[in-house]
Amino acid sequence: xxxxxEVNDLLxxxxxxxxGVNKYEAQSMEIEHGNPESKEDTFESINHEVGKxxxxxxxxxxxxxxxxxxxxxxxxxxxADRMKCHYKESVFNEEDYQDGRKGIAGDKWRGDxxxxxxxxxxxxxxxVTWVQIxxxxxxxxxxxxxxxxxxxxxxxxxxxxFDKNRKxxxxxxxxxxx
Numbered sequence: 001x002x003x004x005x006e007v008n009d010l011l012x013x014x015x016x017x018x019x020g021v022n023k024y025e026a027q028s029m030e031i032e033h034g035n036p037e038s039k040e041d042t043f044e045s046i047n048h049e050v051g052k053x054x055x056x057x058x059x060x061x062x063x064x065x066x067x068x069x070x071x072x073x074x075x076x077x078x079x080a081d082r083m084k085c086h087y088k089e090s091v092f093n094e095e096d097y098q099d100g101r102k103g104i105a106g107d108k109w110r111g112d113x114x115x116x117x118x119x120x121x122x123x124x125x126x127x128v129t130w131v132q133i134x135x136x137x138x139x140x141x142x143x144x145x146x147x148x149x150x151x152x153x154x155x156x157x158x159x160x161x162f163d164k165n166r167k168x169x170x171x172x173x174x175x176x177x178x
Contacts, residue, residue, distance in 0.1 A: 003060050003155070004028050004129050010154055011131065011147070018143060024055075028129040031083065033090035033117055042087055050080040053132040054140065056147045057082060058155065059117075060127055065155040070148040072141065079130050090117035 007026040029049050032038050057079055059067040067086075071079040133144045152160065 003058060003065065003127070006155070007058065007129055007131060007151065010150055014147065014150060018146060024131045024133055024147075026129050026131050028127050030125045030127055031087060032125050033087060034124065036091040039087070039091065043084055046080050046083045046087075050078075050083065050130065052078045052080065053130075053134065054078050054144065055131045055133040056144055056151060057128055057130040058151060058157075059086065060129065060155075060157075061125075062127075065157045066126070067159050068148055068152045068155060068157050070144045072144070079132070083128055083130075086117050 004026045011024050011026070027049070029045065031042055031046070054071050056068065056070050058065060059069075069082060071082040131147060133147060134140055135143060
């Protein structure tokens with residue numbers, strides 16, 4: 001069974017608990033991670049395919065799910081922007097930064113988030129499957145969180161929680177200072 005079909009099946013099951021969820025349908029595209037030369041083409045493809053939608057996305061290949069994430073409502077944090085952020089992270093080279101920055105390119109915690117796509121995946125194509133879930137902040141965000149949680153539970157991604165990792169790094173840093 002493909003990830004896209006699995007996502008659509010889950011959405012059909014969820015419609016009983018959340019009216020309106022059944023109107024969503026998964027879409028997929030391939031993104032070549034780890035290749036800085038393809039940056040402009042990759043960004044153009046993402047913008048064309050996804051646009052400014054908000055929703056839930058899944059990074060995977062044919063055999064393995066790597067990450068399930070949610071893109072909030074808003075022009076600067078939609079699905080396309082989240083996908084581009086993960087792409088940038090896969091080609092991020094910390095040697096290019098004099099300030100010692102590590103982790104995700106643009107990471108405001110400067111290294112608290114791991115550079116998962118760069119450090120754990122070999123360069124190559126990944127499939128991104130997404131479900132556009134719009135709506136005002138209250139109803140749309142509730143649906144996005146519910147779908148993200150259900151997909152995370154069902155698909156068991158390899159990397160689950162950026163925030164948990166960030167908190168563990170801060171906790172460890174405090175212990176080593178004392």
